[in-house]
Amino acid sequence: xxxxxxxxxxxxxxxxxxxxxxxxxxxxxxxxxxxxxxxxxxxxxxxxxxxxxxxxxxxxxxxxxxxxxxxxxxxxxxxxxxxxxxxxxxxxxxxxxxxxxxxxxxxxxxxxxxxxxxxxxxxxxxxxxxxxxxxxxxxxxxxxxxxxxxxxxxxxxxxxxxxxxxxxxxxxxxxxxxxxxxxxxxxxxxxxxxxxxxxxxxxxxxxxxxxxxxxxxxxxxxxxxxxxxxxxxxxxxxxxxxxxxxxxxxxxxxx
Amino acid sequence: xxxxxxxxxxxxxxxxxxxxxxxxxxxxxxxxxxxxxxxxxxxxxxxxxxxxxxxxxxxxxxxxxxxxxxxxxxxxxxxxxxxxxxxxxxxxxxxxxxxxxxxxxxxxxxxxxxxxxxxxxxxxxxxxxxxxxxxxxxxxxxxxxxxxxxxxxxxxxxxxxxxxxxxxxxxxxxxxxxxxxxxxxxxxxxxxxxxxxxxxxxxxxxxxxxxxxxxxxxxxxxxxxxxxxxxxxxxxxxxxxxxxxxxxxxxx
Numbered sequence: 001x002x003x004x005x006x007x008x009x010x011x012x013x014x015x016x017x018x019x020x021x022x023x024x025x026x027x028x029x030x031x032x033x034x035x036x037x038x039x040x041x042x043x044x045x046x047x048x049x050x051x052x053x054x055x056x057x058x059x060x061x062x063x064x065x066x067x068x069x070x071x072x073x074x075x076x077x078x079x080x081x082x083x084x085x086x087x088x089x090x091x092x093x094x095x096x097x098x099x100x101x102x103x104x105x106x107x108x109x110x111x112x113x114x115x116x117x118x119x120x121x122x123x124x125x126x127x128x129x130x131x132x133x134x135x136x137x138x139x140x141x142x143x144x145x146x147x148x149x150x151x152x153x154x155x156x157x158x159x160x161x162x163x164x165x166x167x168x169x170x171x172x173x174x175x176x177x178x179x180x181x182x183x184x185x186x187x188x189x190x191x192x193x194x195x196x197x198x199x200x201x202x203x204x205x206x207x208x209x210x211x212x213x214x215x216x217x218x219x220x221x222x223x224x225x226x227x228x229x230x231x232x233x234x235x236x237x238x239x240x241x242x243x244x245x246x247x248x249x250x251x252x253x254x255x
Numbered sequence: 256x257x258x259x260x261x262x263x264x265x266x267x268x269x270x271x272x273x274x275x276x277x278x279x280x281x282x283x284x285x286x287x288x289x290x291x292x293x294x295x296x297x298x299x300x301x302x303x304x305x306x307x308x309x310x311x312x313x314x315x316x317x318x319x320x321x322x323x324x325x326x327x328x329x330x331x332x333x334x335x336x337x338x339x340x341x342x343x344x345x346x347x348x349x350x351x352x353x354x355x356x357x358x359x360x361x362x363x364x365x366x367x368x369x370x371x372x373x374x375x376x377x378x379x380x381x382x383x384x385x386x387x388x389x390x391x392x393x394x395x396x397x398x399x400x401x402x403x404x405x406x407x408x409x410x411x412x413x414x415x416x417x418x419x420x421x422x423x424x425x426x427x428x429x430x431x432x433x434x435x436x437x438x439x440x441x442x443x444x445x446x447x448x449x450x451x452x453x454x455x456x457x458x459x460x461x462x463x464x465x466x467x468x469x470x471x472x473x474x475x476x477x478x479x480x481x482x483x484x485x486x487x488x489x490x491x492x493x494x495x496x497x498x499x500x501x502x503x504x505x506x507x
């Protein structure tokens with residue numbers, strides 16, 4: 001708003017919140033009108049909402065299924081990624097030994113691994129957990145590694161000058177110093193973990209939100225498609241907000 | 256108290272000689288400044304004394320015992336403060352005590368006492384990012400003092416501060432050194448600062464880093480800054496050191 005010319009001072013003074021609400025209202029209204037005018041081409045908001053309520057049971061069931069896999073996969077990625085990232089940053093052998101795997105797996109489109117993964121572990125819960133780990137562990141490893149690696153050598157030296165042991169340096173310098181970077185990885189990772197599970201569900205089609213969307217899509221039920229998609233977006237926003245909140249609690253020294 | 260005997264330093268086997276047979280002593284209760292141009296190895300020497308770097312030859316002795324590692328007898332104050340950004344002032348001051356295994360209640364009590372000694376009461380719960388440079392270094396000083404070391408090692412502690420804050424902290428340090436009866440090895444490249452604070456000035460030269468000469472400072476402590484700086488002997492000593500450093504520079 002502030003980039004508008006001075007003549008539009010009146011418009012610039014409208015509070016951002018009002019503009020945001022107005023923008024949503026305009027888009028939703030236009031969508032409703034356009035949708036009603038061409039019902040075969042697309043659905044419209046009231047229809048979407050009604051379909052959402054009609055299918056609430058199935059949607060909730062699918063979300064629970066999906067987020068069970070996301071939860072397990074993400075937990076594995078966070079724990080594993082932090083440990084591996086730390087190890088690579090602090091122990092040379094670990095870095096040299098793991099570098100090629102991280103580089104290759106990180107740059108391979110992980111979706112291409114699905115057929116192989118299905119051969120190995122089938123299309124059940126484990127497949128979805130595996131895809132979510134593969135999607136989210138690399139941002140965790142790489143961000144943890146970068147965070148630990150960038151903790152100032154001077155601070156380590158300071159700790160050493162006060163007779164800190166290797167373990168107390170890890171506890172008092174490396175871990176707190178790496179927290180902001182670890183949270184960057186966690187915010188990227190949570191979304192990746194979700195995408196990983198959905199992709200697995202859409203390709204292997206067994207259960208969860210991904211499978212549900214596929215079913216709705218195959219039957220051209222576009223009014224049913226929008227609800228779960230919007231809900232996914234909402235949940236993603238809540239998850240990243242939650243992580244930011246957690247970070248402020250755990251790392252209150254940052255501005 | 257501290258005895259540096261024939262210390263050599265190279266950073267790699269075939270690297271250049273950074274320190275060349277450095278010999279010096281610091282007596283109990285003495286304040287000694289290491290003065291020299293940048294790159295003369297004075298910080299390297301201080302880090303060897305601290306046990307943060309190994310000497311290539313020779314050794315560092317504390318009360319006759321060889322001292323090659325950091326220990327409770329020594330505490331260091333750094334040019335760039337090196338406070339832990341995630342710790343409040345009081346927890347930074349308590350840091351040395353914490354890693355040395357002092358119980359929580361006791362170390363917080365000690366930390367509070369030293370914060371007060373440095374006029375920082377009221378700032379206990381501030382993070383480093385919330386206080387000025389001068390205050391950060393007072394926290395850095397308090398952190399070192401709180402471990403009650405027998406030897407304080409200070410690496411250009413006021414080098415990153417503006418001139419006014421610097422003079423203010425010099426007075427503060429002079430006051431504390433007297434009241435706590437500190438033994439200090441102080442690295443600086445400011446001639447004025449060295450004269451005002453120390454009992455003795457050890458001047459170092461470049462390429463390789465070595466001791467050129469030692470000057471006793473002819474003023475009794477405690478000193479009053481304005482009185483010392485107005486004394487003709489201050490100007491005379493200042494000039495002597497300056498000429499020496501200039502000759503050293505043009506000699507190569």
